[in-house]
Amino acid sequence: MLFWQEKPAYGLTSKDVNVLTNAQEYRTHLLALIAQAKTRIYITTLYLQDDEAGREVLAALHQASLANPALDVKVLVDFHRAQRGLIGAAKSDGNASLYCEYQEQYQSNVQIFGVPVKAKELFGVLHLKGFVIDDTLLYSGASLNNVYLQYQDRYRLDRYFLVEQASLCDSVIDFIEQELLSFEAVPRLDVRPLTKFNDIKIAQKQLMRSLKQANYAHSVEQNEQALGVRLFLGLGRRNNELNRVIKSLFDATEQELVLYTPYFNFPAPLMRSLRRLLKQGKQVTIVVGDKTANDFYLPPSEPFSKIGALPYLYETILHKFLKSQKRHIINGNLNVYLWQHESNSFHLKGICADRKYHLLSGHNLNPRAWGLDIENGILLEDPKQSLMPAIDNERAEILQHCRRLNGAEDLETVDDYPPAVKKLLGQAKRVKVDFIIKRFI
Numbered sequence: 001m002l003f004w005q006e007k008p009a010y011g012l013t014s015k016d017v018n019v020l021t022n023a024q025e026y027r028t029h030l031l032a033l034i035a036q037a038k039t040r041i042y043i044t045t046l047y048l049q050d051d052e053a054g055r056e057v058l059a060a061l062h063q064a065s066l067a068n069p070a071l072d073v074k075v076l077v078d079f080h081r082a083q084r085g086l087i088g089a090a091k092s093d094g095n096a097s098l099y100c101e102y103q104e105q106y107q108s109n110v111q112i113f114g115v116p117v118k119a120k121e122l123f124g125v126l127h128l129k130g131f132v133i134d135d136t137l138l139y140s141g142a143s144l145n146n147v148y149l150q151y152q153d154r155y156r157l158d159r160y161f162l163v164e165q166a167s168l169c170d171s172v173i174d175f176i177e178q179e180l181l182s183f184e185a186v187p188r189l190d191v192r193p194l195t196k197f198n199d200i201k202i203a204q205k206q207l208m209r210s211l212k213q214a215n216y217a218h219s220v221e222q223n224e225q226a227l228g229v230r231l232f233l234g235l236g237r238r239n240n241e242l243n244r245v246i247k248s249l250f251d252a253t254e255q256e257l258v259l260y261t262p263y264f265n266f267p268a269p270l271m272r273s274l275r276r277l278l279k280q281g282k283q284v285t286i287v288v289g290d291k292t293a294n295d296f297y298l299p300p301s302e303p304f305s306k307i308g309a310l311p312y313l314y315e316t317i318l319h320k321f322l323k324s325q326k327r328h329i330i331n332g333n334l335n336v337y338l339w340q341h342e343s344n345s346f347h348l349k350g351i352c353a354d355r356k357y358h359l360l361s362g363h364n365l366n367p368r369a370w371g372l373d374i375e376n377g378i379l380l381e382d383p384k385q386s387l388m389p390a391i392d393n394e395r396a397e398i399l400q401h402c403r404r405l406n407g408a409e410d411l412e413t414v415d416d417y418p419p420a421v422k423k424l425l426g427q428a429k430r431v432k433v434d435f436i437i438k439r440f441i
Contacts, residue, residue, distance in 0.1 A: 002248055004379065007218040009228025010168040014386040017227075020160035021397040023150035026140060027053070029162065030149075033133040034060045040072040042173050044128040046362075047081045048112075049145030050098040056151070057144050058102050058110075065108035072109075076128075076180060079114030079197070080121035082189050099190035112190040115180055116197060116204045117235075117374050124372040129362040132173055135166040139378055141349050141362045147295075148347075156295060156345040159260070159394070161360055163229060163378070171217045171231055179214045183207045211235050211374060226384045234363065234375040242363065242377050243370055247273065249353045256283035256355065258395075259365065260348040262295070264288045264318040267370040278328045285335045287398060289346030291315045293339055304420040312421045315411055323408040337402035338410075348398065356382050358391065 020026055034041060034057070041061065048054050065073050077095070084094045099112045118124035131138040142148040142158040180186050185203035187195035197204070216231035234242025250257065250273035257277060264286075266274065277284055291297055291311035298308035318336075328334035339346045351359040361377030363369045380387065405411070414422055 002252055004230055004232075004245060004248075005381075007230070008221060009223045009230050009381060010165050010171075010219045011221075011223040011225035012163070012165060012227045012229055012380075013225060014227060014390075016164040017380070017387060017390070018162040019387075019390040019394050020162070021394050023142070023148060023155040023157065026142060026158070026160045027149040027151070029160075030057065030131065030138060031060055033131075033136060033138065034064050037064055037071055037133050038068070039070075039134055040132065040173065041074070042072075042132040042176055043075045043144075044126070044130055044176065045076075046078050046125060046127060046143045047095060047145070048075060048077055048099075049143070050095045051146045051151070053146045053149040053151035054095070054144050055098065055102075057149075058098065059106075061110050062102055062106035062108040065110050066106060069109060073111065074176070074181070075110070075112045076115055076126065076176065076186070077112065077189070078121070078126040079116035079187075079189070081125060082114050083194065084121075093194060096189045096194055100192050100194075103190040110190070111188060113181065113186050114189040114195070115186050115374075116200065117208070118372070119197065119201070119204070124374065127362045127369065127373040128376045130172055130376065130378075132169045135164060135169050137161075137163045137165065137169055137172065137378070139163060139360050141347055147345065154344055156347045157339075157341075157398070158347045159350055159360060161378075165229060167219060167221075168229055168231065168378075175214070175216050175231075175233075179211060180207075183210070208235075212239065215241055216376070226382070227386055228381045230379045230381070232377050232379065234369075234377070235373075237371040240370075242361070242375055245359065245377065245379060246270070246351065246363065246365070249351050249357055249359060250274065250277065253277060253282055253353045256285065256353075258285045258287075258352040260287050260350045260398075261365045262289045262293075262345075262347045262349065263364050263366050264314050264321070265366040267365075267367045270365060270370075275325075278325060278333055281333060283333055283335075284328075285337070287337045287339060287348065287402060288318065289348075290338045290340035293341070293344065293346040295345045295347065297345075300418050304418070306424060309421050309424045312414075312417050313425060316414065316425070319408045319411045319413065322405060322411070326407050329405070329407055336405045337399060338405055339398065339402045341401035352391065355385050355388055355391075358382065358387065 082095045115126040140158050140160045147156040185200045185207040215233050232242040232245050234240045294311035296310040358380040363375045
């Protein structure tokens with residue numbers, strides 16, 4: 001028995017789970033759910049951006065609140081991210097200015113809060129996912145902006161699941177109310193004057209101490225359905241339940257492990273498990289974004305910024321892995337697919353083990369998610385594989401824009417990179433800070 005099976009899951013049928021396959025569907029379903037909401041809307045996301053799509057969603061929330069004043073509407077975003085401009089932009093109050101502007105304009109019951117995970121954004125952010133709208137959980141790694149919602153031509157592909165389960169949604173909301181909103185460290189960001197971090201520094205430490213002991217409530221009723229779902233929380237390297245689930249999925253795989261990650265940089269414990277699976281002859285499939293599909297990628301035609309070197313660094317890590325695992329690629333045990341579609345970007349994450357365990361999460365399977373950000377995930381346990389038609393359809397849609405890598409020779413090397421990137425990566429390696437950087441990305 002796997003450790004999470006000691007507690008009952010929330011029961012589901014396959015009809016309770018709807019798997020979407022593109023950003024346009026995500027946007028359409030989100031706006032429809034908001035418009036139809038009767039009792040509650042709770043949104044946790046890294047950010048709700050001040051752009052056309054972000055304003056569309058925020059306006060929809062305020063309009064739903066005005067149409068139904070009894071509707072409970074709360075949005076939680078990362079405290080630091082909400083109060084800065086885009087990387088490289090001039091200093092500003094960031095997205096929080098939009099939140100205040102709309103609150104003044106609409107005067108509705110919508111409330112937006114900021115969660116400060118660490119003293120600085122670099123060391124950890126709010127990476128909890130999931131929108132509860134009445135008794136539906138819309139779960140995706142996507143945040144709310146133009147590319148995630150494909151407001152215009154470009155999109156950032158993610159995974160999108162709609163799960164109908166009232167008790168599961170209650171558990172999400174109970175966690176938000178008890179473990180986040182009850183703390184002084186989680187202030188409103190839609191009313192002025194905006195709270196500064198120094199004002200909540202002591203309260204933020206109390207919040208973090210509490211969160212490191214917190215978890216979502218599990219079902220108290222024995223699940224009579226074959227299909228079940230559980231919620232998990234992860235923060236820090238110790239006592240991290242979500243990390244434990246991820247590691248267990250790797251280690252318990254008997255036939256095939258399928259992994260989605262936008263940033264190829266597995267933490268050491270997962271890389272060890274991955275190598276062990278391959279030595280045992282297990283099937284491993286990894287789908288990762290091409291460097292040009294990375295959300296940090298800057299085309300050579302644009303001015304160079306240091307942040308633009310990250311996609312190249314990820315590619316060097318992937319190159320090294322492919323080179324070391326060449327024999328498993330040749331014998332067919334390891335299949336690595338690189339996703340690329342025009343100028344669009346790739347943000348998928350998740351795990352499928354033996355076609356019966358499906359982990360949906362914002363967890364990027366990288367050191368940052370493993371030890372710095374606060375993460376969550378939902379695990380669908382499907383022993384009868386009733387979800388596989390939908391999961392296979394999702395995978396087919398994803399693989400449409402993928403190419404299978406035959407080895408490290410299918411990737412560019414540092415010698416092929418733009419001079420500014422080559423110089424920066426060379427400097428990092430010479431002063432031996434590249435291994436430190438890899439722990440933060």
